[in-house]
Amino acid sequence: MPPSISAWPGGAHVAVMVTVMYETWPEGKAPPYSPMASALREGVVDRQGISWAEYGGRTGIWTLARILRDFDIKATVCANARAAERYPDSVRALVGGGHEIAGHSYTQNMFLPYLEPPEEQALIRRCTAILTDVAGTKPVGWASPRMTPTEHTARFLAEDGYLWHGDYNDTDLPYVVETGAGRVVALMHSDFTDNRVMRGSPRDFLDVYRDTYDYLRGTGRPEILNLTLHAHFGGRPPMAAAFSQILRHIQASGGAWFARHDELARWVLDQGATP
Numbered sequence: 001m002p003p004s005i006s007a008w009p010g011g012a013h014v015a016v017m018v019t020v021m022y023e024t025w026p027e028g029k030a031p032p033y034s035p036m037a038s039a040l041r042e043g044v045v046d047r048q049g050i051s052w053a054e055y056g057g058r059t060g061i062w063t064l065a066r067i068l069r070d071f072d073i074k075a076t077v078c079a080n081a082r083a084a085e086r087y088p089d090s091v092r093a094l095v096g097g098g099h100e101i102a103g104h105s106y107t108q109n110m111f112l113p114y115l116e117p118p119e120e121q122a123l124i125r126r127c128t129a130i131l132t133d134v135a136g137t138k139p140v141g142w143a144s145p146r147m148t149p150t151e152h153t154a155r156f157l158a159e160d161g162y163l164w165h166g167d168y169n170d171t172d173l174p175y176v177v178e179t180g181a182g183r184v185v186a187l188m189h190s191d192f193t194d195n196r197v198m199r200g201s202p203r204d205f206l207d208v209y210r211d212t213y214d215y216l217r218g219t220g221r222p223e224i225l226n227l228t229l230h231a232h233f234g235g236r237p238p239m240a241a242a243f244s245q246i247l248r249h250i251q252a253s254g255g256a257w258f259a260r261h262d263e264l265a266r267w268v269l270d271q272g273a274t275p
Helices: 047-071 081-086 088-096 117-135 153-159 202-217 237-253 261-271
Strands: 014-022 076-079 100-103 164-168 175-178 183-188 223-230 256-258
Touching (some): 014 047, 014 202, 014 261, 047 223, 081 088, 088 100, 088 117, 100 261, 153 164, 153 183, 164 261, 183 223, 183 261, 237 256
Parallel strands (some): 014 256
């Protein structure tokens, strides 16, 4: 544990980051996964998959925004820039509700390791410009598709003034990364997002996060919980019900600091946390 993180603000036991992945795919393309058990032949347009994915922008993001408003919780929304272009009203409403908008590539199938360094940097800058234009505020955080960066990603982000980078899975607590072009805060991603229960029971999602929060709250150390779900899946009624119950349990149990990623990153920088 970074020795400089001895406690969270207000004496909280657990920093809870609510993370919404707001994703979209190119025109005529569907995600490589869905609740459907039967895959279509390669080359066939999967209109069911396309419709399923579009639920996020049409319906799911609004449902999650309402739940967060009801619990008075501010989240970080990692948005594909194409989602912001297609559904700008939702992004503006999220910003108006106090949520953070972070970069998440242009479309969900644009993986950074497939790009040459100049292409990667150009993609980050393109997404930054689109999100800034739509949201009215420049993003300061980035999470790559598949949470998979390259060796250059952190430096590119630091060069463009980003504050945090959410592709890290080597720690439970955040720390500062020196990139040679500036510092970014490494934030951990969740090991159990909502799509882990896609063909199972939403109650498994509820049980995992409820039990994990209770465990973390009782360790006696500063802990962090990244509660992550996707607008096109987690915004559907069965998952939304589980999400609401998780938030209700955490608030009733006490000991939580609900922090947007940028708020947590700024706090970490103030503390000077190191790997």
